[in-house]
Amino acid sequence: MGPVHTWAGLILSGLIFAIFWTGTLSVFDKEIDRWMMPDTRINLTKVTPSLSVDKDIIQPLSEQQNAAAYWTIVLPRERIPYVIKAASYKKPRRHVRKYFHPVTLASLTNANRPNASNFIYPFHHNLTLRKDDLGAWLVGVASIAMLCLLVSGIVIHRRIFTDFFSLRLFRKFSRANLDLHNLTGVVLLPFTLVITLSGLIIVQQVYFPQLISRVYQQAISVENGNKTANEKDAQRLFSAKVLGHIRESASGEKGHFSSIEQMILKAELDWGKGSVYLVRVNHPGDTNSSVVFRRHSDDSVTKSNDHKRFNTMTGEPKGSFTGSQAVGIWNFISGIHYIQFDHWPLRWLYFFAGLGSCLLIATGLLHWTTASNKNxxxxxxxxxxxxxxxxxxxxxxxxxxxxxxxxxxxxxxxxxxxxxxxxxxxxxxxxxxxxxxxxxxxxxxxxxxxxxxxxxxxxxxxxxxxxxxxxxxxxxxxxxxxxxxxxxxxxxxxxxxxxxxxxxxxxxxxxxxxxxxxxxxxxx
Structure with missing residues (x-):
């Protein structure tokens, strides 16, 4: 266990430190965004949005961007106090995202600069190496190494309770450094284990890409009388059954919009007032258009993907999705890792625990450096x-x-x-x-x-x-x-x-x- 702890630390601790450091900052990524984007420093407790979704958002979108495959509208809330309008186009393939003031709907021109949400957070989970999921694989390898370091650390530090109560900061540098390493390792062991393991679980599709397709290919084959199913059909079935993503085709005929605000009120009858935070319009301006509303999960640990679908033209419900118990467990694990819920004391606890984990890694590397140089x-x-x-x-x-x-x-x-x-x-x-x-x-x-x-x-x-x-x-x-x-x-x-x-x-x-x-x- 000693050599495992030493070599896993020497080879991969640098990568692990960068991942933990950016992950710690990502706990407050939305708050750092406010610091980096002065135009978005809007206090919703003092400024109440009075915008009309139908008149102020949907109508301008329908006039300007009818050729879009879909629109996404993110409504303002405490940590994201502005309106986001996004549109995706197929020909040519592009994605446009713009930010607006929640009251005046004035364009926030500097809000799309690199910030914590679109650089520090992505660096945490893919090192900004997106091609062939290379960054995600490197993060996965580093996460496995971190688990090895934690387990081997428990074994080689047999005096775990003594280490818990030993912190001699005013002794020699090497002694104080090692005490800090031992103390942070013992105190933060539950946090580092949970945060590392949950990080691996929530991206399991990257590490086991064939698992889902094989299972659902088999399900389709049994349903169709043992006929061979392709991988795309399996992925589509998985998205529909597990994530609730239903792909609908456009009719090609021009349609109109019913009141989106009335649909939001219908959705919030079940979910509660103010629970809808995202509106997505598929095939806008088409007779087969649909509106999907997503419910925020600010009030729970579980990262919800529940949603409701309505017919855009009639405003009538077309269906709703609530995840299964298995999906709920996966969403709970995701919520533990992403910590997007609204609980400020717990958020600060995560932040300091993340800093402590960085200190654990740094003191380990510094201990090896000083000990090796002494020899x-x-x-x-x-x-x-x-x-x-x-x-x-x-x-x-x-x-x-x-x-x-x-x-x-x-x-x-x-x-x-x-x-x-x-x-x-x-x-x-x-x-x-x-x-x-x-x-x-x-x-x-x-x-x-x-x-x-x-x-x-x-x-x-x-x-x-x-x-x-x-x-x-x-x-x-x-x-x-x-x-x-x-x-x-x-x-x-x-x-x-x-x-x-x-x-x-x-x-x-x-x-x-x-x-x-x-x-x-x-x-x-």
Whole structure:
């Protein structure tokens, strides 16, 4: 178990850290979006949307986008306080998404920039490597490695209860670091096990792509008298039976719209007022058009996919879908992992548990680095390169995230950045800084194999502190939303909490930089 714990940690801990770090930030992805998209800083408790779905949304869509295969309308709620209109077209194949103010319906032009929801969260589950599901497979391998690390960690730390009560922060650096590693490993064991295993379960279709098709092919074959069924039919049956996705064809004849608002009222008779958050119109403007309403699951752990279907022309119900018990279990596991429900204390608990898991991984890597460097006056190349790796994947990814946020604020102040870097400036900045942190660590360690890693840790920690403070200042300068305003005079917690977390991160990174610099200077 010792070698399993060591080698799984050395080979894959860097990837695991990046996944846990971005997953931790994704707990508050919608709140970080408010910080990154000033136009969407709308307080629905003070501004009540009075829009008419029929007149303000459906009518303009029917005039502008009749050729769409379907429309999707997301209605405003607390964590997404704006209207989303999306349309999908087959010829040419494209998907258009736009954001609007919930009261004035003015277009929010800067709301489609790279942010936490469309970069940090996707990076968490597929590393933005979407081709052939390569990123999802790498995340899956890292998740299996994390499970191996947790189980082997339990075995090799036989004094688990002693480790639970041991935290000697004021002893030597190596002793305090190891105590932190042991403590976070023991305390957060249930969380890390559940979050890792649930992450594997909810994407089981990626890892077992043939499982569903084989089972449903067999079901179709039995139903049709043992005739061979193809894979597409099996996937279609699975989508209909398990997910409630029914594919309907357009008639080609022009139709009209009945009142969507009246249909919403009918749907909410069963679900409760305000429960409909998504409206999807299939084949708009066609006689065979249908409207699907989805119910939000903000008030439960289970991530619901229940929905109701209506005839667009008559407004009459066409059917409803409620998942089976098996689907309910899968949705509950998804809800545990995605944590999209409205429960702020539990959301903060997840956030701190995620940070603790990052600390568990970082202290494990740091322990190996310091222990291995102690064994040699001049460490061999493999130890030096592992030191470089550890710096790049811990301080590197944190620094890259800070620059990702900072670049977003710079774009609002300086339009020239858009001209130079284009619409994906934040993403380019993220990967550029991550690469530069690797090069900086490599140069520092190769110049001084014995203690260069300590200097690199200290310098990159200092850089993180500077970037975090600059992000808070630029948010204030660019939007006028200072901490005094967002906390006291015009309270808006999504922005205030993001600023506060950045300042706490800056203080922590500065403290780490001072301690590491002192530790480095002790060697000379």
């Amino acid at each position: 040699y006056l001049t460490p061999p190349l493999n130890v030096a390169l592992m030191s470089v790796h550890n710096i790049a994947v811990i301080t590197g990814v944190i620094a890259a995230t800070g620059v990702f946020l900072l670049t977003n604020r710079v774009r609002d102040i300086s339009p020239y950045l858009d001209t130079v870097m284009g619409d994906k400036a934040e993403i380019y900045a993220f990967f550029s800084v991550w690469l530069l942190s690797l090069l900086h660590a490599l140069l520092s360690v190769l110049r001084d194999r014995s203690y260069g890693y300590l200097r690199a840790w200290a310098q990159q920690s200092g850089f993180i502190a500077v970037v975090a403070v600059c992000a808070v200042i630029l948010n204030w300068v660019g939007t006028g939303d200072s901490l005094i305003k967002t906390v006291f005079t015009d309270t808006y917690w999504p922005v205030a909490a993001t600023d506060l977390v950045l300042l706490i991160a800056a203080a922590s990174a500065f403290w780490a930089s001072v301690k590491l610099r002192a530790h480095y200077q002790e060697r000379f």
